[in-house]
Amino acid sequence: MITLSVNGKQHQFDDDGDMPLLWALRDILKYTGTKYGCGKGLCGACTVHLDGQPIRSCVTPVSAVGQQNITTVEGLSAQGEHVVQQAWQRLNVPQCGYCQSGQIMSAVALLARNAQPSDQDIEQAMSGNICRCGTYQRIKAAIHHAADLATEIKGS
CATH class of the missing domain: 1.10.150.120 ([2Fe-2S]-binding domain)
Structure with missing residues (x-):
């Protein structure tokens, strides 16, 4: 069981931890603001924050996240107020x-x-x-x- 803290909410799902964070965010947790671009961490379309630091979610396995907080573009402001x-x-x-x-x-x-x-x-x-x-x-x-x-x- 994987537990991720995304935009201040805890989410659990079954996975072995090898899945790229991007797919967990988009396909499982439905945070679709984060985009798939190159799949190699080169283009930046998949950038999210991990404890405030920008990372490429397409090359970050969910097992590497641990207890850190993930912020997606949806987590900046629900009303676009950032x-x-x-x-x-x-x-x-x-x-x-x-x-x-x-x-x-x-x-x-x-x-x-x-x-x-x-x-x-x-x-x-x-x-x-x-x-x-x-x-x-x-x-x-x-x-x-x-x-x-x-x-x-x-x-x-």
Whole structure:
């Protein structure tokens, strides 16, 4: 029996522990915001947080998770109220949208460790996330906007 803590809720299911976390999230637990991209951990579409750190769920077996907390894009805010989600919406970042949950999760992790990242910081942190539509400039602008929103909220 595997127990996973996802978005603050405990889930149990039968598995030997070899299943990639991505499939447990999507197919068993129905957290479908996390996407399958390459299956090799290279594109970033499957990015989730494990105790706040971004990981590639397609190459992480459920047995490696242990008691750590998993956060998916659904766990950021049910109503899309997280500053990164707000910035993505205000700046109309997605084109096809397929990679965006992974992009958002990587951006959230970046802003958690660097509240006011430079362009270079953003490019470095986001370099492992591929956008087939090439919305990189909008992603960068949205991260800056989210940083500004977070600063405004803290100042309120």
